[in-house]
Amino acid sequence: MPFQSLGLAPQILTAIQEAGYTEPTPIQAAAIPAIINGGDLIGIAQTGTGKTAAFTLPILTKLTANPQPEGQRRHTRVLVIAPTRELVAQIEENVLAYAKHLPLKIAKVYGGVGEKPQKDALRAGSDIVIACPGRLLDLMGQRCADFSKLEYLVLDEADRMLDMGFLPDIRRIVQQLPRKRQTLLFSATLSKEIESLTHEFQHAPKTVQIGKRSNPAETVTQHIYELPKHLKLNLLSHLLQDEKLQMVLVFSRTKHGADKIARKLEQGGVRCATLHANRSQNQRLKALDDFKAGRVRVLVATDIAARGIDVDGISHVINFDFPHIVEDYVHRIGRTGRAQAIGDAISFVSSDELDDLRRLERFIGRGITRKRAENFDYKAAPQSLEPDRPERRHQPQQRQQPQRRHQEQNRRPERSRSSEAGPQRSGGEAPKPGQAKPKPRSFWNKLTGR
Ligand code: AMP
Numbered sequence: 001m002p003f004q005s006l007g008l009a010p011q012i013l014t015a016i017q018e019a020g021y022t023e024p025t026p027i028q029a030a031a032i033p034a035i036i037n038g039g040d041l042i043g044i045a046q047t048g049t050g051k052t053a054a055f056t057l058p059i060l061t062k063l064t065a066n067p068q069p070e071g072q073r074r075h076t077r078v079l080v081i082a083p084t085r086e087l088v089a090q091i092e093e094n095v096l097a098y099a100k101h102l103p104l105k106i107a108k109v110y111g112g113v114g115e116k117p118q119k120d121a122l123r124a125g126s127d128i129v130i131a132c133p134g135r136l137l138d139l140m141g142q143r144c145a146d147f148s149k150l151e152y153l154v155l156d157e158a159d160r161m162l163d164m165g166f167l168p169d170i171r172r173i174v175q176q177l178p179r180k181r182q183t184l185l186f187s188a189t190l191s192k193e194i195e196s197l198t199h200e201f202q203h204a205p206k207t208v209q210i211g212k213r214s215n216p217a218e219t220v221t222q223h224i225y226e227l228p229k230h231l232k233l234n235l236l237s238h239l240l241q242d243e244k245l246q247m248v249l250v251f252s253r254t255k256h257g258a259d260k261i262a263r264k265l266e267q268g269g270v271r272c273a274t275l276h277a278n279r280s281q282n283q284r285l286k287a288l289d290d291f292k293a294g295r296v297r298v299l300v301a302t303d304i305a306a307r308g309i310d311v312d313g314i315s316h317v318i319n320f321d322f323p324h325i326v327e328d329y330v331h332r333i334g335r336t337g338r339a340q341a342i343g344d345a346i347s348f349v350s351s352d353e354l355d356d357l358r359r360l361e362r363f364i365g366r367g368i369t370r371k372r373a374e375n376f377d378y379k380a381a382p383q384s385l386e387p388d389r390p391e392r393r394h395q396p397q398q399r400q401q402p403q404r405r406h407q408e409q410n411r412r413p414e415r416s417r418s419s420e421a422g423p424q425r426s427g428g429e430a431p432k433p434g435q436a437k438p439k440p441r442s443f444w445n446k447l448t449g450r
Helices: 010-018 026-037 051-065 085-096 116-124 131-143 158-163 167-175 194-199 229-239 255-267 281-292 327-333 351-364 397-409 440-448
Strands: 039-042 077-079 106-109 127-132 152-155 182-187 206-208 221-228 248-252 272-275 299-303 316-319 343-349 368-369
Touching: 010 085, 010 194, 010 299, 026 039, 026 051, 026 206, 039 051, 051 077, 051 152, 051 182, 085 106, 085 127, 085 281, 106 116, 106 131, 106 281, 131 167, 131 194, 152 194, 158 167, 158 182, 158 194, 158 327, 167 194, 182 194, 194 221, 229 255, 255 299, 281 299, 281 343, 299 327, 316 327, 327 343, 327 351, 343 351
Parallel strands: 039 182, 039 206, 077 127, 077 152, 106 127, 152 182, 221 343, 221 368, 248 299, 248 316, 272 299, 316 343
Antiparallel strands: none
16 A cells, blocks of 8 residues: 555655655554544554654644644644653654654653753744653643643553553643543553553544554564573673674663673673663763664663664664563564564573563463574683672672662662653662572573583
8 A cells, every 4th residue: 555545745745755665554554544534543553663653644644734824823733742752852853754844843842951942942832742741741830831722642652651650740741731632542552551541531542453462573583592690791792793783782671780781892892882861861862873873883771761762773682681571572672673674682581580581471472482502602701790899809898789789779760750750660770679699500500401
Protein backbone atom coordinates (compact mmCIF):
# COMPACT_ATOMS: atom_id res chain seq x y z
CA MET A 1 0.00 0.00 0.00
CA PRO A 2 1.54 3.35 -0.99
CA PHE A 3 1.58 6.37 1.33
CA GLN A 4 -0.49 8.20 -1.32
CA SER A 5 -3.54 6.04 -0.54
CA LEU A 6 -3.64 6.97 3.16
CA GLY A 7 -5.19 10.41 2.75
CA LEU A 8 -2.11 12.42 3.81
CA ALA A 9 -1.61 16.06 2.82
CA PRO A 10 0.67 16.67 -0.21
CA GLN A 11 3.29 18.63 1.81
CA ILE A 12 3.57 15.66 4.14
CA LEU A 13 3.90 13.17 1.29
CA THR A 14 6.80 15.28 -0.02
CA ALA A 15 8.49 15.26 3.39
CA ILE A 16 8.09 11.48 3.69
CA GLN A 17 9.61 11.02 0.27
CA GLU A 18 12.52 13.23 1.27
CA ALA A 19 12.97 11.11 4.41
CA GLY A 20 13.42 8.13 2.08
CA TYR A 21 10.34 6.19 3.19
CA THR A 22 8.91 4.19 0.32
CA GLU A 23 5.95 2.49 1.96
CA PRO A 24 4.15 2.68 5.29
CA THR A 25 5.04 0.25 8.07
CA PRO A 26 2.12 -1.95 9.27
CA ILE A 27 1.32 0.32 12.23
CA GLN A 28 1.29 3.32 9.91
CA ALA A 29 -0.97 1.61 7.37
CA ALA A 30 -3.42 0.73 10.13
CA ALA A 31 -3.28 3.85 12.31
CA ILE A 32 -3.05 6.70 9.80
CA PRO A 33 -6.51 6.31 8.17
CA ALA A 34 -8.09 5.60 11.58
CA ILE A 35 -6.65 8.80 13.08
CA ILE A 36 -7.63 10.88 10.05
CA ASN A 37 -11.17 9.53 10.39
CA GLY A 38 -11.31 10.81 13.95
CA GLY A 39 -11.93 9.03 17.23
CA ASP A 40 -9.57 7.84 19.94
CA LEU A 41 -7.02 5.18 19.23
CA ILE A 42 -4.88 2.71 21.15
CA GLY A 43 -1.78 1.70 19.19
CA ILE A 44 0.00 -1.42 20.37
CA ALA A 45 3.29 -1.71 18.57
CA GLN A 46 6.78 -2.81 19.39
CA THR A 47 9.61 -0.34 19.45
CA GLY A 48 11.12 0.61 16.11
CA THR A 49 7.97 -0.06 14.12
CA GLY A 50 7.51 3.53 12.95
CA LYS A 51 4.85 4.55 15.46
CA THR A 52 6.05 8.16 15.74
CA ALA A 53 5.14 8.73 12.10
CA ALA A 54 1.97 6.67 12.64
CA PHE A 55 0.55 9.37 14.92
CA THR A 56 2.41 12.44 13.61
CA LEU A 57 1.54 12.18 9.91
CA PRO A 58 -2.26 12.07 10.32
CA ILE A 59 -2.23 14.80 12.99
CA LEU A 60 -0.18 17.06 10.71
CA THR A 61 -2.62 16.34 7.88
CA LYS A 62 -5.55 17.38 10.08
CA LEU A 63 -3.77 20.53 11.28
CA THR A 64 -3.10 21.49 7.66
CA ALA A 65 -6.73 21.00 6.68
CA ASN A 66 -7.75 23.50 9.31
CA PRO A 67 -4.91 26.03 9.83
CA GLN A 68 -4.75 28.69 12.54
CA PRO A 69 -5.36 32.22 11.24
CA GLU A 70 -2.16 34.03 10.25
CA GLY A 71 -0.92 36.95 12.33
CA GLN A 72 -2.60 35.94 15.62
CA ARG A 73 -0.95 34.45 18.68
CA ARG A 74 -1.09 30.70 18.25
CA HIS A 75 -2.58 28.34 20.77
CA THR A 76 -1.36 24.81 21.21
CA ARG A 77 -3.35 22.25 19.23
CA VAL A 78 -1.29 19.12 19.84
CA LEU A 79 0.31 17.82 23.02
CA VAL A 80 2.55 14.76 22.90
CA ILE A 81 3.65 13.36 26.27
CA ALA A 82 6.57 10.92 26.44
CA PRO A 83 8.52 9.49 29.37
CA THR A 84 12.12 10.60 28.79
CA ARG A 85 13.86 13.66 27.48
CA GLU A 86 15.73 11.58 24.89
CA LEU A 87 12.42 10.34 23.56
CA VAL A 88 11.01 13.87 23.50
CA ALA A 89 14.05 15.08 21.57
CA GLN A 90 13.69 12.16 19.18
CA ILE A 91 10.00 12.76 18.58
CA GLU A 92 10.69 16.45 17.96
CA GLU A 93 13.37 15.55 15.43
CA ASN A 94 10.88 13.34 13.57
CA VAL A 95 8.05 15.89 13.75
CA LEU A 96 10.35 18.61 12.40
CA ALA A 97 11.26 16.37 9.46
CA TYR A 98 7.65 15.45 8.67
CA ALA A 99 6.44 19.06 9.12
CA LYS A 100 9.29 20.70 7.23
CA HIS A 101 6.96 22.06 4.52
CA LEU A 102 4.34 23.29 6.98
CA PRO A 103 4.31 26.64 8.80
CA LEU A 104 4.03 25.08 12.27
CA LYS A 105 5.75 25.99 15.51
CA ILE A 106 6.97 23.13 17.65
CA ALA A 107 8.20 23.30 21.25
CA LYS A 108 9.82 20.67 23.42
CA VAL A 109 9.65 20.61 27.19
CA TYR A 110 11.78 18.49 29.52
CA GLY A 111 13.74 18.74 32.73
CA GLY A 112 17.48 18.86 33.32
CA VAL A 113 17.98 22.05 31.28
CA GLY A 114 17.05 25.72 31.86
CA GLU A 115 13.34 26.55 31.88
CA LYS A 116 13.58 29.93 30.17
CA PRO A 117 13.75 28.93 26.48
CA GLN A 118 10.93 26.42 27.03
CA LYS A 119 8.78 29.02 28.80
CA ASP A 120 9.46 31.50 26.00
CA ALA A 121 8.50 28.95 23.34
CA LEU A 122 5.27 28.08 25.17
CA ARG A 123 4.35 31.72 25.78
CA ALA A 124 5.06 32.64 22.15
CA GLY A 125 2.50 30.03 21.15
CA SER A 126 3.44 26.66 19.66
CA ASP A 127 1.14 24.53 17.53
CA ILE A 128 2.70 21.33 18.83
CA VAL A 129 4.20 20.74 22.27
CA ILE A 130 6.23 17.60 22.96
CA ALA A 131 6.87 17.15 26.66
CA CYS A 132 7.94 15.02 29.59
CA PRO A 133 5.30 15.05 32.34
CA GLY A 134 7.30 16.52 35.26
CA ARG A 135 8.59 19.70 33.63
CA LEU A 136 5.35 20.19 31.74
CA LEU A 137 3.40 20.23 35.00
CA ASP A 138 5.86 22.74 36.45
CA LEU A 139 5.42 25.06 33.48
CA MET A 140 1.64 24.60 33.42
CA GLY A 141 1.68 25.59 37.11
CA GLN A 142 3.47 28.78 36.07
CA ARG A 143 0.74 29.39 33.47
CA CYS A 144 3.15 29.30 30.54
CA ALA A 145 1.07 26.96 28.38
CA ASP A 146 -2.27 27.57 26.70
CA PHE A 147 -4.00 24.25 26.22
CA SER A 148 -7.50 25.72 26.32
CA LYS A 149 -8.07 24.84 22.65
CA LEU A 150 -6.07 21.63 22.53
CA GLU A 151 -7.36 19.20 19.89
CA TYR A 152 -4.99 16.24 20.01
CA LEU A 153 -3.33 14.48 22.94
CA VAL A 154 -0.79 11.72 22.35
CA LEU A 155 0.43 9.55 25.23
CA ASP A 156 3.49 7.83 23.84
CA GLU A 157 5.17 4.83 25.50
CA ALA A 158 2.26 4.81 27.94
CA ASP A 159 3.38 1.53 29.52
CA ARG A 160 6.75 3.04 30.33
CA MET A 161 5.17 6.16 31.78
CA LEU A 162 3.13 4.01 34.13
CA ASP A 163 6.19 1.97 35.07
CA MET A 164 8.10 5.14 35.84
CA GLY A 165 5.39 6.36 38.18
CA PHE A 166 4.16 9.22 36.01
CA LEU A 167 0.45 8.39 36.33
CA PRO A 168 -0.32 11.07 38.97
CA ASP A 169 1.43 13.73 36.87
CA ILE A 170 -0.38 12.63 33.73
CA ARG A 171 -3.73 12.72 35.55
CA ARG A 172 -3.06 16.27 36.70
CA ILE A 173 -2.10 17.34 33.19
CA VAL A 174 -5.10 15.69 31.52
CA GLN A 175 -7.51 17.23 34.06
CA GLN A 176 -6.47 20.63 32.72
CA LEU A 177 -7.12 19.77 29.06
CA PRO A 178 -10.37 20.25 27.13
CA ARG A 179 -12.58 17.16 27.39
CA LYS A 180 -13.40 17.29 23.72
CA ARG A 181 -10.20 16.16 22.04
CA GLN A 182 -8.79 13.21 20.12
CA THR A 183 -6.60 11.08 22.38
CA LEU A 184 -4.08 8.62 20.99
CA LEU A 185 -2.30 6.23 23.29
CA PHE A 186 0.69 4.16 22.22
CA SER A 187 2.22 1.35 24.18
CA ALA A 188 4.44 -1.67 23.50
CA THR A 189 2.19 -3.82 25.66
CA LEU A 190 -1.51 -3.87 26.50
CA SER A 191 -1.61 -4.70 30.20
CA LYS A 192 -4.59 -4.39 32.54
CA GLU A 193 -3.09 -1.12 33.81
CA ILE A 194 -2.94 0.27 30.29
CA GLU A 195 -6.51 -0.79 29.64
CA SER A 196 -7.70 1.04 32.74
CA LEU A 197 -5.70 4.07 31.64
CA THR A 198 -7.47 4.06 28.31
CA HIS A 199 -10.86 3.98 30.07
CA GLU A 200 -9.80 6.97 32.11
CA PHE A 201 -8.44 9.12 29.29
CA GLN A 202 -10.14 7.93 26.12
CA HIS A 203 -13.61 7.64 24.71
CA ALA A 204 -14.55 4.43 22.86
CA PRO A 205 -11.04 3.96 21.47
CA LYS A 206 -10.31 1.79 18.48
CA THR A 207 -7.37 -0.57 18.97
CA VAL A 208 -4.69 -1.11 16.37
CA GLN A 209 -2.28 -3.88 17.25
CA ILE A 210 0.72 -4.90 15.24
CA GLY A 211 2.43 -8.20 15.94
CA LYS A 212 2.02 -10.32 19.02
CA ARG A 213 1.73 -8.51 22.29
CA SER A 214 5.05 -7.95 24.05
CA ASN A 215 7.00 -10.21 21.77
CA PRO A 216 10.52 -8.93 21.15
CA ALA A 217 11.03 -7.53 17.68
CA GLU A 218 10.96 -10.43 15.29
CA THR A 219 13.82 -9.19 13.17
CA VAL A 220 16.26 -9.43 16.08
CA THR A 221 18.33 -12.59 16.51
CA GLN A 222 18.71 -13.35 20.19
CA HIS A 223 21.44 -15.31 21.97
CA ILE A 224 22.42 -16.03 25.52
CA TYR A 225 25.91 -16.59 26.86
CA GLU A 226 25.78 -18.20 30.28
CA LEU A 227 28.94 -17.46 32.19
CA PRO A 228 30.24 -16.45 35.60
CA LYS A 229 29.78 -12.77 36.34
CA HIS A 230 33.50 -12.16 36.73
CA LEU A 231 34.12 -13.18 33.09
CA LYS A 232 31.62 -10.79 31.54
CA LEU A 233 34.16 -8.04 30.78
CA ASN A 234 36.51 -10.60 29.25
CA LEU A 235 33.72 -11.92 27.05
CA LEU A 236 32.68 -8.44 25.96
CA SER A 237 36.25 -7.60 24.91
CA HIS A 238 36.49 -10.98 23.20
CA LEU A 239 33.27 -10.51 21.19
CA LEU A 240 34.32 -6.99 20.19
CA GLN A 241 37.32 -8.45 18.37
CA ASP A 242 34.78 -9.36 15.69
CA GLU A 243 34.38 -6.40 13.36
CA LYS A 244 30.82 -7.41 12.58
CA LEU A 245 29.98 -5.76 15.89
CA GLN A 246 30.13 -2.33 14.27
CA MET A 247 27.70 -0.28 16.29
CA VAL A 248 27.12 -1.77 19.69
CA LEU A 249 24.80 -0.70 22.47
CA VAL A 250 25.76 -2.26 25.80
CA PHE A 251 23.31 -2.22 28.70
CA SER A 252 24.54 -2.09 32.26
CA ARG A 253 22.20 -2.24 35.26
CA THR A 254 24.17 0.42 37.13
CA LYS A 255 25.68 3.78 36.31
CA HIS A 256 28.85 2.75 38.07
CA GLY A 257 28.94 -0.44 36.02
CA ALA A 258 28.43 1.50 32.78
CA ASP A 259 31.37 3.80 33.56
CA LYS A 260 33.55 0.88 34.48
CA ILE A 261 32.72 -1.12 31.34
CA ALA A 262 33.46 1.92 29.17
CA ARG A 263 36.76 2.55 30.97
CA LYS A 264 37.90 -1.04 30.55
CA LEU A 265 36.94 -1.10 26.87
CA GLU A 266 38.73 2.20 26.25
CA GLN A 267 41.82 0.76 27.94
CA GLY A 268 41.61 -2.06 25.40
CA GLY A 269 41.43 0.44 22.51
CA VAL A 270 37.66 0.34 21.86
CA ARG A 271 36.13 3.81 21.47
CA CYS A 272 33.19 4.18 23.87
CA ALA A 273 30.67 6.66 25.20
CA THR A 274 28.31 6.34 28.17
CA LEU A 275 24.69 7.35 28.61
CA HIS A 276 23.15 7.42 32.07
CA ALA A 277 21.47 9.74 34.51
CA ASN A 278 24.67 10.99 36.16
CA ARG A 279 25.68 12.57 32.88
CA SER A 280 24.54 16.08 32.05
CA GLN A 281 22.09 16.65 29.24
CA ASN A 282 24.91 17.99 27.04
CA GLN A 283 27.09 14.97 27.79
CA ARG A 284 24.20 12.67 26.92
CA LEU A 285 23.48 14.42 23.64
CA LYS A 286 27.18 14.37 22.75
CA ALA A 287 27.39 10.65 23.56
CA LEU A 288 24.42 9.96 21.28
CA ASP A 289 25.82 12.17 18.51
CA ASP A 290 29.23 10.49 18.69
CA PHE A 291 27.56 7.09 18.53
CA LYS A 292 25.27 8.06 15.64
CA ALA A 293 28.18 9.56 13.71
CA GLY A 294 30.34 6.47 14.26
CA ARG A 295 32.96 8.37 16.28
CA VAL A 296 32.50 5.78 19.02
CA ARG A 297 31.81 2.12 18.33
CA VAL A 298 30.23 1.25 21.65
CA LEU A 299 27.64 3.12 23.68
CA VAL A 300 27.29 1.86 27.24
CA ALA A 301 23.92 2.80 28.72
CA THR A 302 21.60 2.13 31.63
CA ASP A 303 17.92 1.28 31.07
CA ILE A 304 16.86 4.84 31.47
CA ALA A 305 18.44 5.48 28.09
CA ALA A 306 16.76 2.52 26.40
CA ARG A 307 13.48 4.18 25.51
CA GLY A 308 14.82 7.34 24.02
CA ILE A 309 17.46 5.97 21.74
CA ASP A 310 16.44 6.04 18.13
CA VAL A 311 19.65 5.34 16.30
CA ASP A 312 19.48 3.63 12.96
CA GLY A 313 21.98 0.91 12.24
CA ILE A 314 22.71 -0.42 15.73
CA SER A 315 24.16 -3.81 14.80
CA HIS A 316 24.19 -5.37 18.25
CA VAL A 317 22.57 -4.85 21.62
CA ILE A 318 24.47 -6.52 24.45
CA ASN A 319 22.80 -7.04 27.79
CA PHE A 320 25.89 -7.01 29.97
CA ASP A 321 23.52 -7.34 32.92
CA PHE A 322 20.31 -9.19 32.31
CA PRO A 323 17.25 -7.01 33.05
CA HIS A 324 14.98 -7.85 36.01
CA ILE A 325 11.89 -6.71 34.13
CA VAL A 326 10.77 -8.49 30.97
CA GLU A 327 9.52 -5.32 29.30
CA ASP A 328 12.98 -3.80 29.74
CA TYR A 329 14.39 -6.69 27.74
CA VAL A 330 11.87 -6.01 24.96
CA HIS A 331 12.73 -2.33 24.89
CA ARG A 332 16.46 -2.91 25.08
CA ILE A 333 16.58 -5.29 22.16
CA GLY A 334 14.15 -3.08 20.25
CA ARG A 335 17.02 -0.61 19.89
CA THR A 336 18.40 -2.85 17.17
CA GLY A 337 16.43 -4.27 14.26
CA ARG A 338 14.56 -0.97 13.95
CA ALA A 339 12.18 -0.48 11.02
CA GLN A 340 12.66 -3.99 9.68
CA ALA A 341 16.46 -3.88 9.82
CA ILE A 342 18.33 -6.97 10.99
CA GLY A 343 19.95 -6.88 14.42
CA ASP A 344 21.52 -9.10 17.03
CA ALA A 345 20.76 -9.10 20.73
CA ILE A 346 23.26 -10.84 22.99
CA SER A 347 22.71 -11.38 26.69
CA PHE A 348 25.30 -12.31 29.28
CA VAL A 349 23.60 -14.32 32.00
CA SER A 350 25.32 -15.24 35.26
CA SER A 351 23.95 -17.69 37.81
CA ASP A 352 22.16 -14.99 39.82
CA GLU A 353 20.32 -13.87 36.67
CA LEU A 354 19.00 -17.28 35.60
CA ASP A 355 15.63 -16.69 37.28
CA ASP A 356 15.18 -13.46 35.31
CA LEU A 357 16.05 -15.30 32.10
CA ARG A 358 13.53 -18.06 32.82
CA ARG A 359 10.85 -15.46 33.53
CA LEU A 360 11.55 -13.79 30.19
CA GLU A 361 11.42 -17.11 28.34
CA ARG A 362 8.05 -17.89 29.91
CA PHE A 363 6.85 -14.41 28.95
CA ILE A 364 7.84 -14.67 25.29
CA GLY A 365 6.77 -18.31 25.16
CA ARG A 366 10.00 -19.80 23.94
CA GLY A 367 13.61 -20.46 24.91
CA ILE A 368 16.44 -18.26 23.67
CA THR A 369 19.36 -20.02 21.98
CA ARG A 370 22.41 -20.56 24.22
CA LYS A 371 25.80 -19.92 22.70
CA ARG A 372 29.28 -20.79 23.83
CA ALA A 373 31.98 -18.31 22.77
CA GLU A 374 34.54 -19.79 20.42
CA ASN A 375 38.20 -19.45 21.41
CA PHE A 376 37.18 -17.74 24.62
CA ASP A 377 39.19 -18.56 27.68
CA TYR A 378 36.56 -19.56 30.22
CA LYS A 379 39.42 -20.01 32.71
CA ALA A 380 40.89 -16.52 32.21
CA ALA A 381 41.70 -14.27 35.11
CA PRO A 382 38.60 -12.31 36.05
CA GLN A 383 38.08 -8.63 35.31
CA SER A 384 35.97 -7.31 38.08
CA LEU A 385 33.53 -4.42 38.02
CA GLU A 386 34.40 -3.61 41.61
CA PRO A 387 35.86 -0.11 42.07
CA ASP A 388 39.64 0.20 41.70
CA ARG A 389 40.80 1.10 45.20
CA PRO A 390 44.32 -0.31 45.47
CA GLU A 391 45.19 1.94 48.38
CA ARG A 392 42.61 0.14 50.52
CA ARG A 393 43.71 -3.32 49.60
CA HIS A 394 45.38 -4.10 52.95
CA GLN A 395 43.03 -2.23 55.20
CA PRO A 396 40.83 -4.25 57.50
CA GLN A 397 37.70 -2.19 56.59
CA GLN A 398 37.93 -3.34 52.98
CA ARG A 399 35.31 -6.04 53.32
CA GLN A 400 32.73 -3.43 54.26
CA GLN A 401 33.08 -1.54 51.01
CA PRO A 402 30.35 -3.23 48.96
CA GLN A 403 27.80 -2.52 51.69
CA ARG A 404 28.85 1.14 51.86
CA ARG A 405 28.63 1.40 48.12
CA HIS A 406 25.11 0.02 48.14
CA GLN A 407 24.12 2.58 50.71
CA GLU A 408 25.67 5.36 48.67
CA GLN A 409 23.89 4.26 45.51
CA ASN A 410 20.62 3.94 47.35
CA ARG A 411 20.95 7.51 48.52
CA ARG A 412 21.37 8.67 44.95
CA PRO A 413 18.63 7.24 42.79
CA GLU A 414 19.17 7.08 39.04
CA ARG A 415 16.83 9.94 38.29
CA SER A 416 15.32 12.81 40.14
CA ARG A 417 11.90 14.29 39.49
CA SER A 418 13.45 17.51 38.26
CA SER A 419 15.35 15.58 35.61
CA GLU A 420 12.22 13.79 34.44
CA ALA A 421 12.62 11.00 36.84
CA GLY A 422 10.12 8.52 37.97
CA PRO A 423 10.41 6.15 40.87
CA GLN A 424 12.60 3.24 39.94
CA ARG A 425 10.66 0.09 39.37
CA SER A 426 13.26 -2.52 39.73
CA GLY A 427 15.25 -1.28 42.67
CA GLY A 428 17.15 1.11 40.46
CA GLU A 429 20.77 0.65 39.70
CA ALA A 430 21.94 -0.34 43.11
CA PRO A 431 22.07 -4.03 43.93
CA LYS A 432 19.47 -4.73 46.57
CA PRO A 433 20.98 -4.66 50.05
CA GLY A 434 21.43 -8.17 51.24
CA GLN A 435 21.21 -9.56 47.72
CA ALA A 436 23.22 -12.73 47.47
CA LYS A 437 26.54 -12.30 45.68
CA PRO A 438 27.07 -14.82 42.89
CA LYS A 439 29.36 -17.70 43.59
CA PRO A 440 31.52 -17.80 40.46
CA ARG A 441 33.31 -21.00 41.38
CA SER A 442 30.21 -23.12 41.89
CA PHE A 443 28.58 -21.66 38.80
CA TRP A 444 31.70 -22.48 36.84
CA ASN A 445 31.41 -26.04 38.11
CA LYS A 446 27.80 -26.11 36.97
CA LEU A 447 28.76 -24.85 33.52
CA THR A 448 31.53 -27.36 33.04
CA GLY A 449 29.65 -30.15 34.74
CA ARG A 450 32.41 -30.60 37.32
P1 AMP B 1 9.81 4.73 15.61
O1 AMP B 1 9.20 3.38 15.88
O2 AMP B 1 8.81 5.79 15.37
O3 AMP B 1 10.82 5.11 16.64
O4 AMP B 1 10.61 4.60 14.21
C1 AMP B 1 11.74 3.80 14.04
C2 AMP B 1 12.56 4.21 12.84
O5 AMP B 1 11.87 3.88 11.63
C3 AMP B 1 12.88 5.70 12.75
O6 AMP B 1 14.26 5.81 12.49
C4 AMP B 1 12.06 6.20 11.59
O7 AMP B 1 12.74 7.24 10.92
C5 AMP B 1 11.95 4.97 10.71
N1 AMP B 1 10.71 4.90 9.90
C6 AMP B 1 9.47 5.26 10.28
N2 AMP B 1 8.59 5.00 9.31
C7 AMP B 1 9.26 4.47 8.28
C8 AMP B 1 8.91 3.99 6.97
N3 AMP B 1 7.66 4.01 6.54
N4 AMP B 1 9.91 3.52 6.18
C9 AMP B 1 11.18 3.49 6.62
N5 AMP B 1 11.59 3.91 7.83
C10 AMP B 1 10.65 4.41 8.65
